[in-house]
Amino acid sequence: MKEVRVRFAPSPTGPLHIGGVRTALYNYLFARRHNGKFLLRIEDTDQARFVPGAEEYIIEALNWCGIHYDEGVGKDGPHAPYRQSERQEIYKQYADQLIAEGKAYYAFDTPEELEQMRERLKAKGVATPQYDAFTRGEMLNSLTLNAAETQQRLDSGESYVIRILIPENEEVVVNDLIRGEVLVDSSRLDDKVLFKSDGMPTYHLANIVDDHLMEISHVIRGEEWLPSAPLHVLLYKYLGWEPPLFAHLPLLLKPDGNGKLSKRDGDRLGFPVFPLQWADPKTGEVSSGYRESGYLPDAFVNMLALLGWNPGTEQEVFSMDELVETFSLERVGKSGSKFDPEKAKWFNHHYLSQLADEEVAGLLKKILAEIGLSFEMSFLINVAGLVKERVVLIPDLWEQSHFFFVAPESYDEKVRQKFWKPETPAMLNDLIAFFEKQTDFSSENLDGSLKAWIQSKGFGMGQVMNTLRLVLVGGSFGPGVAAIASTLGKKEVIARLQNALSRLVE
């Protein structure tokens, strides 16, 4: 079997959204699964839509996700360059070849003339006005002009495009790995522009030429390309090349209602649609990213992998290696998937709680560094073990653990009202005496001796525990009181008790 070579070919018109990331992921998994190559090609043939920073964004996003490519922009390889704008001179010869063989032609119509043609046909009741067998005979092109006229226009520098000459009444078959055979009558197709007047090829020409030259074996791309796949098949035939195998992936849909997931949905429903945060260079508008929101790349990738693909077993937590082992195009579904932000959170919570305490401590260390705090790693590891299961997103780590690093500056008023009794100050003083006597400050020991002490004193369990919690953390949340006290240490626990005494007693 031929070597598997697949590519991800985004255009640098903005940030990659999660649908694009998923396409890249499936390409990557497929390549790895078959010991093939995965390449990144930048399709920047539209100069007008170029957005500065987009290419860098794409590379950084793939990197963050752990989707590594073997050849491509920023990496080189046997088929460099991988940026289409740098391959410009390659495409023209193929367009010329098609013209020489009568499979394409020059067209001189201006945008205004094209618009007029469409208006004219619409007025006549034609449902789909297009540049095709029906209309090309009355347009300004090398089919209606004689050779001398055509040459003269070319020589005089008049701007032109090159259009494919679609054959009539030919059944075009697209063999899709996911959808099976898709048949289209060629007379439904239009004479698409292959080569633009600015000297750049269109996507249609460029992707066929590059996929052929780069020896791409499988084209795995979004379903939005399915309608133009017959054109691509035709181009391979015209050029005398063997087409790659196609797999058109179902779309990612918005969580509510219907339709393709878009940038707007994220803003509207409060979840990121981009892997990384993106600041639009023109408007300055900032769109949130999974990375900045506190998702782990592994969780993000796992969640994305299962959106449109399933292993056929009940396993749903997969490392990247496990995905590579298990992935197959046969198990990619046909229908679009609504994106579920809740499931994304669940995955992140799961991954976070499965992380080693040391790793969570590392995350904590970074958060603390940002606000100018620094603690012993052993202490951070302790804290991490206590709070990691209570955290959904990385920033929640701080919400759940701040009291370990900073003594409470205020106390939750509702909790205070509920548990603060006239006899509380006396109880707190008793507690100070109790803690001072403790020689073994381990969580286990503290838990036992504290409970025993409460009983011996005849206090209510909830009364003491909740008040102590309020004093230690400032509210009614967090891990077990004994664990907190143990981690905080004797000195700090007593200091907080004294502090509460002075601040809460009127």
Place this chain on the structure above:
RNA sequence: GGUCCGUUCGUCUAACGGUUAGGACGCCAGGUUUUCAUCCUGGUAAUAGGGGUUCGAUUCCCCUACGGACUACCA
């Protein structure tokens, strides 16, 4: 409008002619817990509709409905 693609719990999906239609997220209830979470147990909930084919259709075929993509000198 035209072309193409699609349709199983609210959501992601399994079941490739025979299952009490399975799992996960969410939600609800119970349990664990000194708090809040986690966790555990249970529950809720689906084959779009109509025709065929077949001993038997979620599964195969047709129609309808609904949804989506595409319809540029954009990718």
